[in-house]
Amino acid sequence: MTLLEDFLSGETDRVLHATWEVLGSRDPDLVDPLVPHAARIRRATEKLDLGGLIRPNSANVDFALTKLEHRGQGLCWCEDYPGPLHWDPEREQKAGNVRILSTSEPGWSMTYECACTVCGRVFDVEQGDHHFTWWRWRPRGVKRGT
Template sequence: MPTLIDDYESGDPQRVLHAVWQTIGCRDPELLDPLVAALPRLRARTADVELGGMIYSNSTHREHAFQVIENHRDGLCWCAAYPDSLTYDPRKEQNRGHAEIRSTSTPGWEMTYECVCAVCGQVFDVEQGDHHVTWWRWVPRGVKRRRRRGSSNVGGGA
């Protein structure tokens, strides 16, 4: 069975994107640790892979996946990735046990959420918007907290 490193190094845009999305949603240190060691090589091997994307460049998602790996390396909580991407749907993050929605504005295309990280307790103000696709902007309140080493939380997927 191919590993995420194999997928990143394949040169196949679909396999690279599979690895990107698996990385973005990953909460398992055993899967992320090998990616930390391989990160410089993964950056080099994927730099010229055309990943497409019509509205939002998939290369942006690849860079976000690399940021997730760096955050893991640096001991940051999983929630440190939220402000760096517009793809984290608060409802999905809550369903996965990664965050809790404390309150929302009136439901609609444009709404706001107050969310808290299930691991470190960081509170976020989340703005939902729509321009061809629905997006979410996570803005942390106060200072980021480090997660304790070995704290993995459950689930995966962004």
Template sequence: MTADATDPASLLAELTSRDHHRVWAASHAVIRLPAASRLPLVPHLAAIQQATEDLDLGGAFYPNNDHLRQALRAVEAARDGLCACALYPGYLFYNPKKEQESGAVTILSSSPPDWNMTYSCQCRACGAVYDVEQGEYHYTWWDWKPATPT
């Protein structure tokens, strides 16, 4: 990654570089950006998609292309004005504790601490509630699903 991982021009250059490591690292940077900071990438979405269309980023236990797909989803969500919490379902790397520390969600409840846990989380921006399953395989993962109304 270049010196400023949040600079839109640098991120665009990294994402369209076709260098596997640079694209992978930039994808993670985009995922971590606030929605407003993703907006400058929106006009370049088609170029990013074209540059990465047939790129295979590898991955031993988890396909690294999923990080790229999530970064593209994040830019699309910013374009569409979606709440950041809309990105949680479908991507296994949003840790509820870190999301709470960042101010994005409130953990309403959790099962006793263990490798496999469940959480109930509420988005602080829009109020959406999610049921989150934590699991462990070769790494810890979190599966977010909109809570079913009771």
């Protein structure tokens, strides 16, 4: 089975499997073949009840599709950081995706300054905790919302 078949299957487990494969990958051989099918995948998944506890799983599918759309526009992988709240800077650094330039005092609530290893874009990352640990990535120079 291919990831495209999983996305189009209408089966929750398969759609979520494909979603996490896309979200967790920077492998062009895995992601790029799906790019031309992003609109088709969106149509096939938009009415599925994918469940979810704290946040609907459909939000993760949307993040994966946004990643495909960004890839199709030729944007850097780091363009996806401001979306979902699950990008742990420590994990991203271990994967070679970012360099942590600085941090605040370690704790549940802390901040990071990170730079993308591909394009050099700098992000301010806020770490918080409410039911789970989360990370909000903001590209340097972008105004914060109210």
